[in-house]
Amino acid sequence: MRRPWLVAVLTGVLLLGACSDPSDGPEKAPPTPDVPRAATTHQRSQASPGTGSQASPGAAPEVVAPRVLYLGDSLAMEAQRVLGQELRRDLRATYTSAPYSGTTLCDYLEGTGKKSLVPDRDKAAALVRALHPDYVVMQFWGNAWGYTWCMDGISHAGAPQRYFSRYRADLRRLTGQIAAAGGEHRPRIVWVAQGPDPITPDRVRRVNQLYEEQAAASGDVVADAGATVAPAGARWSWVQYLPCTAYEKEHPVYCTQPDRDRTALHLDKDYLHFCLAPTTSTPRPCPVRSPGILRIAREITRVIGRTPAD
Numbered sequence: 001m002r003r004p005w006l007v008a009v010l011t012g013v014l015l016l017g018a019c020s021d022p023s024d025g026p027e028k029a030p031p032t033p034d035v036p037r038a039a040t041t042h043q044r045s046q047a048s049p050g051t052g053s054q055a056s057p058g059a060a061p062e063v064v065a066p067r068v069l070y071l072g073d074s075l076a077m078e079a080q081r082v083l084g085q086e087l088r089r090d091l092r093a094t095y096t097s098a099p100y101s102g103t104t105l106c107d108y109l110e111g112t113g114k115k116s117l118v119p120d121r122d123k124a125a126a127l128v129r130a131l132h133p134d135y136v137v138m139q140f141w142g143n144a145w146g147y148t149w150c151m152d153g154i155s156h157a158g159a160p161q162r163y164f165s166r167y168r169a170d171l172r173r174l175t176g177q178i179a180a181a182g183g184e185h186r187p188r189i190v191w192v193a194q195g196p197d198p199i200t201p202d203r204v205r206r207v208n209q210l211y212e213e214q215a216a217a218s219g220d221v222v223a224d225a226g227a228t229v230a231p232a233g234a235r236w237s238w239v240q241y242l243p244c245t246a247y248e249k250e251h252p253v254y255c256t257q258p259d260r261d262r263t264a265l266h267l268d269k270d271y272l273h274f275c276l277a278p279t280t281s282t283p284r285p286c287p288v289r290s291p292g293i294l295r296i297a298r299e300i301t302r303v304i305g306r307t308p309a310d
Contacts, residue, residue: 065092066309069127069187071108072139074101074283075194075296078275079139081285083297090301096131098122101283104143105170106150110177115149124174125181132185134309136178137223137300139192141272142167142207144200156203164206171214179218186310190303191215192296195226198238198271205236219310223303228295229265229274240266245295254291265292 068087076099087093100118107116108124144156156163179186191211197204215222231237241262244255256264274292
């Protein structure tokens with residue numbers, strides 16, 4: 001049920017590049033954005049002292065820097081720069097990002113033709129064949145209101161069961177395409193669980209459950225980044241502010257209201273995105289330090305660091 005206080009919030013969210021889920025979204029999808037080819041940042045891991053010679057008994061094994069591919073919608077668009085920084089610093093990763101705002105799973109499927117906001121060169125399987133990543137991180141809010149052509153008009157508000165059935169089917173197809181593209185070097189998929197949704201809280205709960213089910217079925221993993229932007233003990237309760245973490249207190253720029261021991265996750269007029277700069281008509285990485293984005297990026301990095309690649 002909608003709450004009166006959310007009327008003003010929705011006005012600010014319905015901007016080009018957003019990926020929210022009001023029941024009365026636009027009837028037609030926007031033109032495919034002119035986004036440059038996938039942005040890649042390379043950083044080789046430093047050779048260990050034993051490289052090139054026989055390692056001494058008891059020596060720690062050489063750490064191999066992972067190759068990470070990051071795909072998703074506007075949440076990934078705003079977080080891509082910060083995630084790259086975290087992965088390179090903590091894991092010395094080679095990192096490629098190719099997010100497109102307004103998208104959902106089917107946009108990254110091959111075989112969709114012109115019914116997609118993602119060009120063929122940046123489809124998930126195409127990038128896996130080109131880059132041979134160890135991990136493919138997938139972050140989608142779960143586009144629920146037919147914003148993109150490939151959803152064929154199916155929306156959560158109009159037909160919730162069809163929406164969930166379609167989402168489940170697209171999860172399976174996308175997993176299969178990524179696995180086939182990887183061949184003998186099949187990348188491990190990291191599904192990013194989303195934070196609370198104040199409009200339809202059960203929808204995002206069920207979408208996250210679909211991520212869990214697919215990961216379990218295919219040997220992949222879920223990074224519950226959404227839990228880092230939810231209150232402790234209230235995983236599905238949306239809030240604009242949370243208490244500052246120890247890290248945020250040590251780095252005061254991320255504790256936006258230190259006098260109240262709390263930090264902002266969202267702008268006043270945007271309940272969905274975590275960038276503390278207004279959404280623009282041209283999708284972009286977040287240009288300002290934003291605690292919610294950093295929390296999400298740190299959790300994704302933590303999960304990749306503890307999860308062995310196939």
